[in-house]
Amino acid sequence: MIRKKNDSQLYQHIILVSLDSLRSDCITAVNSDFPNRFYRGGKFKTVMLDYLVRRGTYFSNCISAAPYTSASHAAYFTGCWPRRNGVYEFFNRRIGRPTLFELAQRENIYTIFQTDFPIILGDSLGFSRGVNKYFIESESAAFSELIRRQNRDTVSFFHFGGIHYPYGFHKLKFAKVDFPKKVRELESKFNIKQAEVYTDMLDESYREGEDRELLLKYKTIIDTLYSRGDYKSLHQLYVNGIDYFLKHRFNRFIGRVIDFVDHTNSLLIVFADHGENWAPDSRGHSNAINDSVLRVPIIMYGNGVRKNMVITDLIRTIDVVPTIHQYSKIASADFDGLPINLANPKDSIGFREAFAQVWRVGDRMKIYKHQQHILKSKKMIRPLATRLEKEAVYYGRCVLNREYSKDGVLVGENFYKNTGKRLIVAKKNFSKEKTNLKNRLKKYNQIKYNNSQKINKVNQSIINDLHALGYRV
Ligand SMILES: [Zn+2]
Known part of the structure; x- marks a missing residue:
């Protein structure tokens, strides 16, 4: 993807905020049916998120590539499908593609990373690569660092675990x-x-x-x-936890960030990695591919972003970094995702396909021991054997979910229509659409994990020439 750009259109600061486990339908400016069914204490309100939705663009039909934190964030940060960036399981492999932070550092952009989950979003899986300053559970210190570096170009990331259980608190x-x-x-x-x-x-x-x-x-x-x-x-605890976290920790922080964005040349992107849902086939989030877990909110806010706009076209979490690439100086990479035009999002999206998968290890004790071993030895050890348990594909207005047994035999299949905000059970048979979706899944599963981060020398010299001509590649 090559596009000539004028530097004056580029943002100096890119600020990402991840609200771990926030469902797409828990932002009251766009939807409040779900939270109000379970909220205790008057009317459920997400005041600051509503503010951002009204003054920015909200994507109501964004599908996460995975229902767990590690794989979801790796897809966001690389702009590549989990099958290609390597992190498709929960805690088993390192990121094998350059991340947003590495792409920023290549262009001398200062990078800041704050997380509440340093074990998952840390050294072991490769999340701290390309990060100048890494913070754990201290968004104030991380934000002060951004203020200190405001004369430079920056990319900063603030991750919050307060909506995840223990609902509302984190620590x-x-x-x-x-x-x-x-x-x-x-x-x-x-x-x-x-x-x-x-x-x-x-x-x-x-x-x-x-x-x-x-x-x-x-x-x-x-x-x-x-x-x-x-x-x-469980849903009551979850919804009341969101309320507690927003009131006691998040609102003040995001207020300061909004003030910063309003007074600088910045783009703010608020998102979630997955939602949360309790049902027989959905234990919170990590084993689920239902829409309440895979559909994630994304809000973009900043000068030049369309205001008060809700986009119902299907986008993917892998589209975020290609979009940032169009609007900042970060280096290019071979992305699977596609950019979105922030001034005119409606006409720039078209038809996109989204995939999500659940890969399973076996019992939790086995993953725990594996994780402990990695943390102690401080290096990645031989990956555990895993298997594909569930997968989902979204395309146009159609959605297909599939589930497999231990031996890889298909044991369940569901087909839905996507309204752009939620799914409804399809009444007709739609055999042609189903075949189309199955073929897309088949193609997706042929993607080979390719752990090659290096750009070879020939490519780099072509890239340098293009840079000299004023292209951003
Ligand atoms: Zn998460």
């Missing part, structure tokens, strides 16, 4: 009194018996002492409610 640091209080309250309200041995010890962050204890207790509460089929209570 004691952000809810010293309320977090333990809530755990005690839930244990007594639901008559929870804490396990003597915990089987799910997977963690996204480094937790010790009381923090670790509270997380394990919270997981037991969730497991118990799930085994009872009490999805209503």
